[in-house]
Amino acid sequence: MRRKTLLTLVTVFGLVASPAVSAVASPGQPGGWEGTWTTSAQKPNDGFAPNWSLTGFANQTVRQVVRVSQGGAAIRIQFSNKYGTSPLAIAGATVGRARPGAAVDSLRPLTFNHREHAVIPPGGQLASDLAFLPVRPLEELSVTLYFARPTGPVTYHFASVSTTYRASGDHRADRDGKAFTENSASWYVLSGVQVLDPDPRRDVVVAFGDSITDGVGAEQDADNRYPDELAERVRGRFGVLNQGIGGNQVLFDTDLAGDAATKRLKADVLDQPRVRTVIILEGINDIGISDASFPGIPPRPHVTAEQLIAGHKELVRQARAKGVRVIGATLLPYKGAAYYTERGEKVRDAVNTWIRSSGLYDAVVDYDKVMADPKDADSLNPAYDSGDKLHPNGAGYRAMAAAIDLGSL
Structure with a gap:
């Protein structure tokens, strides 16, 4: 057909x-990109x-x-x-x-x-x-x-x-x-890259986030970022697009890591043709970078949970205005990472609790629990750690993709 x-x-x-x-x-003609x-x-x-x-x-x-x-x-x-x-x-x-x-x-x-x-x-x-x-x-x-x-x-x-x-x-x-x-x-x-679909549907899913969505820690040329692994699960039933940027933040622009998520969501997600769902995994850099000093990034006041939650609300508002379904992803454990602090951990916990319980998202994928060390819930599971206590390895990215309920998309 x-x-x-x-x-x-x-x-x-x-x-x-x-x-x-x-x-x-x-408009009105069959087919599309x-x-x-x-x-x-x-x-x-x-x-x-x-x-x-x-x-x-x-x-x-x-x-x-x-x-x-x-x-x-x-x-x-x-x-x-x-x-x-x-x-x-x-x-x-x-x-x-x-x-x-x-x-x-x-x-x-x-x-x-x-x-x-x-x-x-x-x-x-x-x-x-x-x-x-x-x-x-x-x-x-x-x-x-x-x-x-x-x-x-x-x-x-x-x-x-x-x-x-x-x-x-x-x-x-x-x-x-x-x-x-x-x-x-x-x-x-x-x-x-776009394909010509003779029977177009609103069936594209976009993974939106920072370096963890981008695939940092994955094996070179192995195509095992978590959006890649998700694409393998669905085997072409719908498109899976990766719009992650390493170092990206919800609230702040940087020359190194792109515009704030609240600014780039339109171009990177909502302007993509026939998008049905976006998975949002953002915020750990806002927390960590405000707690540490990095070359090329000016110091800033500590980011609060309230500020990050407001940023997430804005992302959801923009997506909903375009009729796009929104999946919220909790922030992964990061104890032992270069920019980890106890203060930051409290912010992460508060944001994750809100993502789970707010009811704002159409669905939630709880990466905080999926990726945690069974012996220390604040740390990344060693089996999933690429080595920096922050970014998953290939096995971790597979676990992330497996945790997504395909029905929620």
């Missing part, structure tokens, strides 16, 4: 004339660790690997110059199925309004034309960008937990990947 509907959609939009053309569904992979934009910086965001690219090709959550008969790729201060010129781009390392097959050219090149204005975003590359749930794609002219600093996402590859010159059409001799653990300019 879906195949028949897709053929109808292709006929309606006249998409058979070219292997990659624009397609935008109008749904997210299958996303990442949140960050300002270029090297505060967390060295990366390529500040220097940008010049006569270089960047190949980036992502794993989609739901499948579709065609895709389009989204790019961001949100934090750019000058126009960003993409000289060419391709997409294909990822193979080991930087290798790729089923390569397709990406076009932009039927051209192979495009310019993204400062602060702007860009979607490619439709590309006929059928994808299956949990399939890995390689998106390759060639930048001929110097870009200057570029919008990026620091903690990709995935290897990005770089080559000198134009290697967007290379399949073997041998020219890609440099690598990075961040994503650059790339912001999303």
Whole structure:
């Protein structure tokens, strides 16, 4: 049935004339775009660790690997110059199925309004034309960008937990990947992948949060962040998008870790097409960073439980105004982490008690209890600890995904 509907959609939009053309569904017409992979934009910086965001690219090709959550008969790729201060010129781009390392097959050219090149204005975003590359749930794609002219600093996402590859010159059409001799653990300019759904439903779930949602502590290139593990549980029945940013906070902006959650919820969650549910896991950085000193983050007064609860109420208000279902997640234990204090633990306990008992959320997933050490409820279970007493390892992220009642989504 879906195949028949897709053929109808292709006929309606006249998409058979070219292997990659624009397609935008109008209100009342069948079909539409749904997210299958996303990442949140960050300002270029090297505060967390060295990366390529500040220097940008010049006569270089960047190949980036992502794993989609739901499948579709065609895709389009989204790019961001949100934090750019000058126009960003993409000289060419391709997409294909990822193979080991930087290798790729089923390569397709990406076009932009039927051209192979495009310019993204400062602060702007860009979607490619439709590309006929059928994808299956949990399939890995390689998106390759060639930048001929110097870009200057570029919008990026620091903690990709995935290897990005770089080559000198134009290697967007290379399949073997041998020219890609440099690598990075961040994503650059790339912001999303969408699939064409011939029978669209409001069925996308967004995981929204900080480094624990982002997957810090997971194994490199293993795709075992908790949103990845959730996507494996549902096997393409709906899209699962990851909008976590390491170091992000509910109440405060930082150059390193993005806008406050209350400010970025609209762009990162509510503006995504066909979102049904958001899972909110945020607040431990507000507590910990207000109790410690960190380079690049100005000191601030201690955050109170009342302030954090007010921030969560604002997040729920924004989501409800758009008809989006809201799942509240309690804050994980963090005793022994670098910014742990007894004061902060009392704030965490108070916020978690409110999340469980307020009745404000449509459902609650109690990570505080799921992830706790059986011998010390204030500490992360050693079996789930990546080593810093704060971030889960792969087993921990699997436990987090398993704790979500799929019916609540």
